[in-house]
Amino acid sequence: MNKVILFNKPFGVLSQFTDKGSADSPRPTLSAFIDAPGFYPAGRLDRDSEGLLVLTDNGALQARIANPRQKMPKTYLVQVEGRPDADALEALRRGVTLKDGPTRPADVRQIDAPDDLWPRDPPVRFRKSVPDAWLEIVLREGRNRQVRRMTAHVGLPTLRLIRTAIGPWRLNQLRPGAWRFAAESGP
Incomplete structure:
Protein backbone atom coordinates (compact mmCIF):
# COMPACT_ATOMS: atom_id res chain seq x y z
CA MET A 1 0.00 0.00 0.00
CA LYS A 71 -8.95 19.27 -10.49
CA MET A 72 -8.22 18.08 -6.95
CA PRO A 73 -9.63 20.75 -4.61
CA LYS A 74 -7.20 22.66 -2.43
CA THR A 75 -8.59 24.69 0.48
CA TYR A 76 -6.90 27.81 1.85
CA LEU A 77 -7.49 30.20 4.73
CA VAL A 78 -6.45 33.61 3.50
CA GLN A 79 -5.98 36.75 5.58
CA VAL A 80 -6.33 39.75 3.27
CA GLU A 81 -5.69 43.43 3.69
CA GLY A 82 -8.93 45.37 3.33
CA ARG A 83 -12.60 44.45 3.55
CA PRO A 84 -13.96 42.39 0.66
CA ASP A 85 -17.16 43.64 -0.92
CA ALA A 86 -19.71 41.57 -2.85
CA ASP A 87 -18.11 42.46 -6.22
CA ALA A 88 -14.64 41.30 -5.16
CA LEU A 89 -15.98 38.00 -3.78
CA GLU A 90 -18.07 37.40 -6.91
CA ALA A 91 -15.06 38.10 -9.17
CA LEU A 92 -13.03 35.49 -7.28
CA ARG A 93 -15.92 33.01 -7.55
CA ARG A 94 -16.27 33.53 -11.33
CA GLY A 95 -12.52 33.51 -11.92
CA VAL A 96 -10.27 36.43 -12.75
CA THR A 97 -7.94 37.00 -15.68
CA LEU A 98 -4.30 37.06 -14.62
CA LYS A 99 -1.23 37.61 -16.79
CA ASP A 100 -1.11 33.88 -17.55
CA GLY A 101 -4.81 33.71 -18.47
CA PRO A 102 -8.18 33.27 -16.77
CA THR A 103 -8.45 31.25 -13.58
CA ARG A 104 -11.08 28.60 -13.04
CA PRO A 105 -14.02 29.52 -10.84
CA ALA A 106 -13.28 29.17 -7.11
CA ASP A 107 -15.40 28.57 -4.04
CA VAL A 108 -14.95 31.69 -1.92
CA ARG A 109 -16.56 32.82 1.32
CA GLN A 110 -15.70 35.35 3.96
CA ILE A 111 -15.18 33.76 7.39
CA ASP A 112 -14.47 34.87 10.94
CA ALA A 113 -10.83 34.93 12.01
CA PRO A 114 -9.88 31.35 12.95
CA ASP A 115 -9.70 31.04 16.74
CA ASP A 116 -7.48 27.94 16.83
CA LEU A 117 -4.73 29.29 14.57
CA TRP A 118 -1.11 29.18 15.66
CA PRO A 119 0.92 32.40 15.75
CA ARG A 120 3.12 33.03 12.75
CA ASP A 121 6.83 33.69 13.13
CA PRO A 122 7.46 36.40 12.07
CA PRO A 123 4.03 37.88 12.78
CA VAL A 124 1.89 39.36 10.01
CA ARG A 125 2.30 43.12 9.81
CA PHE A 126 -0.55 44.94 11.50
CA ARG A 127 -1.69 48.44 10.63
CA LYS A 128 -4.32 50.13 12.77
CA SER A 129 -5.55 52.24 9.85
CA VAL A 130 -6.12 49.30 7.46
CA PRO A 131 -8.69 46.61 8.25
CA ASP A 132 -8.17 42.97 7.38
CA ALA A 133 -10.48 40.03 6.75
CA TRP A 134 -10.34 36.25 6.36
CA LEU A 135 -11.48 34.25 3.35
CA GLU A 136 -11.79 30.54 2.69
CA ILE A 137 -10.86 29.82 -0.92
CA VAL A 138 -11.10 26.44 -2.66
CA LEU A 139 -9.20 26.12 -5.95
CA ARG A 140 -9.21 23.28 -8.46
CA GLU A 141 -6.00 24.31 -10.19
CA GLY A 142 -2.57 25.20 -8.91
CA ARG A 143 -0.73 28.00 -10.61
CA ASN A 144 2.33 29.67 -9.16
CA ARG A 145 1.27 32.01 -6.30
CA GLN A 146 -2.29 31.84 -7.61
CA VAL A 147 -4.22 32.75 -4.46
CA ARG A 148 -1.98 35.76 -3.82
CA ARG A 149 -2.32 36.95 -7.41
CA MET A 150 -6.10 36.47 -7.41
CA THR A 151 -6.70 38.42 -4.19
CA ALA A 152 -4.34 41.19 -5.31
CA HIS A 153 -6.24 41.38 -8.61
CA VAL A 154 -9.44 42.29 -6.73
CA GLY A 155 -7.65 44.80 -4.47
CA LEU A 156 -7.18 42.55 -1.43
CA PRO A 157 -3.47 41.78 -0.95
CA THR A 158 -2.79 38.52 0.91
CA LEU A 159 -1.21 38.93 4.33
CA ARG A 160 -1.25 35.26 5.40
CA LEU A 161 -1.97 32.07 3.46
CA ILE A 162 -2.60 28.68 5.05
CA ARG A 163 -3.54 25.55 3.09
CA THR A 164 -5.86 23.39 5.17
CA ALA A 165 -6.86 20.62 2.74
CA ILE A 166 -5.85 18.86 -0.46
Missing part, protein backbone atom coordinates in the same frame (compact mmCIF):
# COMPACT_ATOMS: atom_id res chain seq x y z
CA ASN A 2 1.21 3.47 -0.84
CA LYS A 3 2.08 5.71 2.06
CA VAL A 4 1.23 9.36 2.45
CA ILE A 5 2.71 11.90 4.85
CA LEU A 6 0.73 14.96 5.90
CA PHE A 7 3.02 17.81 6.95
CA ASN A 8 2.16 21.23 8.35
CA LYS A 9 4.77 23.35 6.58
CA PRO A 10 5.82 26.35 8.66
CA PHE A 11 6.28 29.82 7.21
CA GLY A 12 9.73 30.24 5.62
CA VAL A 13 10.34 26.56 4.84
CA LEU A 14 10.98 25.43 1.26
CA SER A 15 8.74 22.65 -0.13
CA GLN A 16 11.76 20.53 -1.07
CA PHE A 17 14.43 18.51 0.72
CA THR A 18 17.44 20.53 -0.47
CA ASP A 19 18.08 24.22 -1.02
CA LYS A 20 19.59 24.90 -4.42
CA GLY A 21 19.81 28.61 -3.57
CA SER A 22 22.69 30.46 -1.99
CA ALA A 23 25.18 28.36 -0.05
CA ASP A 24 26.01 31.46 2.00
CA SER A 25 22.57 31.61 3.59
CA PRO A 26 20.81 28.24 3.41
CA ARG A 27 17.05 28.27 3.92
CA PRO A 28 15.15 25.66 5.94
CA THR A 29 13.86 22.72 3.91
CA LEU A 30 11.71 19.63 4.51
CA SER A 31 14.83 17.71 5.60
CA ALA A 32 14.87 19.72 8.85
CA PHE A 33 11.49 18.19 9.76
CA ILE A 34 10.96 14.89 7.90
CA ASP A 35 13.31 11.90 7.99
CA ALA A 36 11.45 9.46 5.75
CA PRO A 37 13.54 8.30 2.77
CA GLY A 38 11.69 7.80 -0.50
CA PHE A 39 8.96 10.40 0.10
CA TYR A 40 8.53 13.39 -2.16
CA PRO A 41 6.16 16.37 -2.08
CA ALA A 42 3.06 16.13 -4.28
CA GLY A 43 2.85 19.74 -5.38
CA ARG A 44 4.33 22.82 -3.81
CA LEU A 45 3.55 25.45 -1.25
CA ASP A 46 5.38 28.79 -1.47
CA ARG A 47 8.04 29.54 1.13
CA ASP A 48 5.90 32.36 2.56
CA SER A 49 2.80 30.17 2.78
CA GLU A 50 1.95 27.73 5.54
CA GLY A 51 -0.06 24.59 6.01
CA LEU A 52 -0.74 21.23 4.46
CA LEU A 53 1.84 19.62 2.22
CA VAL A 54 1.22 16.04 1.08
CA LEU A 55 4.21 13.77 0.47
CA THR A 56 4.09 10.26 -0.96
CA ASP A 57 6.36 7.37 -1.86
CA ASN A 58 4.39 6.64 -5.06
CA GLY A 59 5.19 8.56 -8.25
CA ALA A 60 1.79 7.94 -9.86
CA LEU A 61 -0.04 9.21 -6.79
CA GLN A 62 2.32 12.19 -6.62
CA ALA A 63 1.49 13.08 -10.24
CA ARG A 64 -2.25 12.61 -9.67
CA ILE A 65 -2.24 14.98 -6.69
CA ALA A 66 -0.12 17.63 -8.42
CA ASN A 67 -1.68 17.44 -11.91
CA PRO A 68 -4.07 20.38 -12.52
CA ARG A 69 -6.15 18.24 -14.92
CA GLN A 70 -7.26 16.14 -11.94
CA GLY A 167 -8.50 16.52 -1.84
CA PRO A 168 -9.41 14.07 0.95
CA TRP A 169 -6.53 15.06 3.24
CA ARG A 170 -7.03 17.63 6.03
CA LEU A 171 -4.59 19.51 8.22
CA ASN A 172 -6.86 19.13 11.26
CA GLN A 173 -4.91 19.72 14.49
CA LEU A 174 -1.45 19.07 13.04
CA ARG A 175 0.84 21.78 14.44
CA PRO A 176 3.48 23.62 12.38
CA GLY A 177 6.54 21.46 11.74
CA ALA A 178 4.69 18.25 12.68
CA TRP A 179 3.83 15.38 10.33
CA ARG A 180 1.97 12.09 10.39
CA PHE A 181 1.28 9.14 8.13
CA ALA A 182 -2.14 8.93 6.48
CA ALA A 183 -3.92 6.52 4.17
CA GLU A 184 -3.69 7.03 0.41
CA SER A 185 -7.43 7.68 0.30
CA GLY A 186 -7.32 10.31 3.03
CA PRO A 187 -7.34 10.57 6.82
Whole structure:
Protein backbone atom coordinates (compact mmCIF):
# COMPACT_ATOMS: atom_id res chain seq x y z
CA MET A 1 0.00 0.00 0.00
CA ASN A 2 1.21 3.47 -0.84
CA LYS A 3 2.08 5.71 2.06
CA VAL A 4 1.23 9.36 2.45
CA ILE A 5 2.71 11.90 4.85
CA LEU A 6 0.73 14.96 5.90
CA PHE A 7 3.02 17.81 6.95
CA ASN A 8 2.16 21.23 8.35
CA LYS A 9 4.77 23.35 6.58
CA PRO A 10 5.82 26.35 8.66
CA PHE A 11 6.28 29.82 7.21
CA GLY A 12 9.73 30.24 5.62
CA VAL A 13 10.34 26.56 4.84
CA LEU A 14 10.98 25.43 1.26
CA SER A 15 8.74 22.65 -0.13
CA GLN A 16 11.76 20.53 -1.07
CA PHE A 17 14.43 18.51 0.72
CA THR A 18 17.44 20.53 -0.47
CA ASP A 19 18.08 24.22 -1.02
CA LYS A 20 19.59 24.90 -4.42
CA GLY A 21 19.81 28.61 -3.57
CA SER A 22 22.69 30.46 -1.99
CA ALA A 23 25.18 28.36 -0.05
CA ASP A 24 26.01 31.46 2.00
CA SER A 25 22.57 31.61 3.59
CA PRO A 26 20.81 28.24 3.41
CA ARG A 27 17.05 28.27 3.92
CA PRO A 28 15.15 25.66 5.94
CA THR A 29 13.86 22.72 3.91
CA LEU A 30 11.71 19.63 4.51
CA SER A 31 14.83 17.71 5.60
CA ALA A 32 14.87 19.72 8.85
CA PHE A 33 11.49 18.19 9.76
CA ILE A 34 10.96 14.89 7.90
CA ASP A 35 13.31 11.90 7.99
CA ALA A 36 11.45 9.46 5.75
CA PRO A 37 13.54 8.30 2.77
CA GLY A 38 11.69 7.80 -0.50
CA PHE A 39 8.96 10.40 0.10
CA TYR A 40 8.53 13.39 -2.16
CA PRO A 41 6.16 16.37 -2.08
CA ALA A 42 3.06 16.13 -4.28
CA GLY A 43 2.85 19.74 -5.38
CA ARG A 44 4.33 22.82 -3.81
CA LEU A 45 3.55 25.45 -1.25
CA ASP A 46 5.38 28.79 -1.47
CA ARG A 47 8.04 29.54 1.13
CA ASP A 48 5.90 32.36 2.56
CA SER A 49 2.80 30.17 2.78
CA GLU A 50 1.95 27.73 5.54
CA GLY A 51 -0.06 24.59 6.01
CA LEU A 52 -0.74 21.23 4.46
CA LEU A 53 1.84 19.62 2.22
CA VAL A 54 1.22 16.04 1.08
CA LEU A 55 4.21 13.77 0.47
CA THR A 56 4.09 10.26 -0.96
CA ASP A 57 6.36 7.37 -1.86
CA ASN A 58 4.39 6.64 -5.06
CA GLY A 59 5.19 8.56 -8.25
CA ALA A 60 1.79 7.94 -9.86
CA LEU A 61 -0.04 9.21 -6.79
CA GLN A 62 2.32 12.19 -6.62
CA ALA A 63 1.49 13.08 -10.24
CA ARG A 64 -2.25 12.61 -9.67
CA ILE A 65 -2.24 14.98 -6.69
CA ALA A 66 -0.12 17.63 -8.42
CA ASN A 67 -1.68 17.44 -11.91
CA PRO A 68 -4.07 20.38 -12.52
CA ARG A 69 -6.15 18.24 -14.92
CA GLN A 70 -7.26 16.14 -11.94
CA LYS A 71 -8.95 19.27 -10.49
CA MET A 72 -8.22 18.08 -6.95
CA PRO A 73 -9.63 20.75 -4.61
CA LYS A 74 -7.20 22.66 -2.43
CA THR A 75 -8.59 24.69 0.48
CA TYR A 76 -6.90 27.81 1.85
CA LEU A 77 -7.49 30.20 4.73
CA VAL A 78 -6.45 33.61 3.50
CA GLN A 79 -5.98 36.75 5.58
CA VAL A 80 -6.33 39.75 3.27
CA GLU A 81 -5.69 43.43 3.69
CA GLY A 82 -8.93 45.37 3.33
CA ARG A 83 -12.60 44.45 3.55
CA PRO A 84 -13.96 42.39 0.66
CA ASP A 85 -17.16 43.64 -0.92
CA ALA A 86 -19.71 41.57 -2.85
CA ASP A 87 -18.11 42.46 -6.22
CA ALA A 88 -14.64 41.30 -5.16
CA LEU A 89 -15.98 38.00 -3.78
CA GLU A 90 -18.07 37.40 -6.91
CA ALA A 91 -15.06 38.10 -9.17
CA LEU A 92 -13.03 35.49 -7.28
CA ARG A 93 -15.92 33.01 -7.55
CA ARG A 94 -16.27 33.53 -11.33
CA GLY A 95 -12.52 33.51 -11.92
CA VAL A 96 -10.27 36.43 -12.75
CA THR A 97 -7.94 37.00 -15.68
CA LEU A 98 -4.30 37.06 -14.62
CA LYS A 99 -1.23 37.61 -16.79
CA ASP A 100 -1.11 33.88 -17.55
CA GLY A 101 -4.81 33.71 -18.47
CA PRO A 102 -8.18 33.27 -16.77
CA THR A 103 -8.45 31.25 -13.58
CA ARG A 104 -11.08 28.60 -13.04
CA PRO A 105 -14.02 29.52 -10.84
CA ALA A 106 -13.28 29.17 -7.11
CA ASP A 107 -15.40 28.57 -4.04
CA VAL A 108 -14.95 31.69 -1.92
CA ARG A 109 -16.56 32.82 1.32
CA GLN A 110 -15.70 35.35 3.96
CA ILE A 111 -15.18 33.76 7.39
CA ASP A 112 -14.47 34.87 10.94
CA ALA A 113 -10.83 34.93 12.01
CA PRO A 114 -9.88 31.35 12.95
CA ASP A 115 -9.70 31.04 16.74
CA ASP A 116 -7.48 27.94 16.83
CA LEU A 117 -4.73 29.29 14.57
CA TRP A 118 -1.11 29.18 15.66
CA PRO A 119 0.92 32.40 15.75
CA ARG A 120 3.12 33.03 12.75
CA ASP A 121 6.83 33.69 13.13
CA PRO A 122 7.46 36.40 12.07
CA PRO A 123 4.03 37.88 12.78
CA VAL A 124 1.89 39.36 10.01
CA ARG A 125 2.30 43.12 9.81
CA PHE A 126 -0.55 44.94 11.50
CA ARG A 127 -1.69 48.44 10.63
CA LYS A 128 -4.32 50.13 12.77
CA SER A 129 -5.55 52.24 9.85
CA VAL A 130 -6.12 49.30 7.46
CA PRO A 131 -8.69 46.61 8.25
CA ASP A 132 -8.17 42.97 7.38
CA ALA A 133 -10.48 40.03 6.75
CA TRP A 134 -10.34 36.25 6.36
CA LEU A 135 -11.48 34.25 3.35
CA GLU A 136 -11.79 30.54 2.69
CA ILE A 137 -10.86 29.82 -0.92
CA VAL A 138 -11.10 26.44 -2.66
CA LEU A 139 -9.20 26.12 -5.95
CA ARG A 140 -9.21 23.28 -8.46
CA GLU A 141 -6.00 24.31 -10.19
CA GLY A 142 -2.57 25.20 -8.91
CA ARG A 143 -0.73 28.00 -10.61
CA ASN A 144 2.33 29.67 -9.16
CA ARG A 145 1.27 32.01 -6.30
CA GLN A 146 -2.29 31.84 -7.61
CA VAL A 147 -4.22 32.75 -4.46
CA ARG A 148 -1.98 35.76 -3.82
CA ARG A 149 -2.32 36.95 -7.41
CA MET A 150 -6.10 36.47 -7.41
CA THR A 151 -6.70 38.42 -4.19
CA ALA A 152 -4.34 41.19 -5.31
CA HIS A 153 -6.24 41.38 -8.61
CA VAL A 154 -9.44 42.29 -6.73
CA GLY A 155 -7.65 44.80 -4.47
CA LEU A 156 -7.18 42.55 -1.43
CA PRO A 157 -3.47 41.78 -0.95
CA THR A 158 -2.79 38.52 0.91
CA LEU A 159 -1.21 38.93 4.33
CA ARG A 160 -1.25 35.26 5.40
CA LEU A 161 -1.97 32.07 3.46
CA ILE A 162 -2.60 28.68 5.05
CA ARG A 163 -3.54 25.55 3.09
CA THR A 164 -5.86 23.39 5.17
CA ALA A 165 -6.86 20.62 2.74
CA ILE A 166 -5.85 18.86 -0.46
CA GLY A 167 -8.50 16.52 -1.84
CA PRO A 168 -9.41 14.07 0.95
CA TRP A 169 -6.53 15.06 3.24
CA ARG A 170 -7.03 17.63 6.03
CA LEU A 171 -4.59 19.51 8.22
CA ASN A 172 -6.86 19.13 11.26
CA GLN A 173 -4.91 19.72 14.49
CA LEU A 174 -1.45 19.07 13.04
CA ARG A 175 0.84 21.78 14.44
CA PRO A 176 3.48 23.62 12.38
CA GLY A 177 6.54 21.46 11.74
CA ALA A 178 4.69 18.25 12.68
CA TRP A 179 3.83 15.38 10.33
CA ARG A 180 1.97 12.09 10.39
CA PHE A 181 1.28 9.14 8.13
CA ALA A 182 -2.14 8.93 6.48
CA ALA A 183 -3.92 6.52 4.17
CA GLU A 184 -3.69 7.03 0.41
CA SER A 185 -7.43 7.68 0.30
CA GLY A 186 -7.32 10.31 3.03
CA PRO A 187 -7.34 10.57 6.82
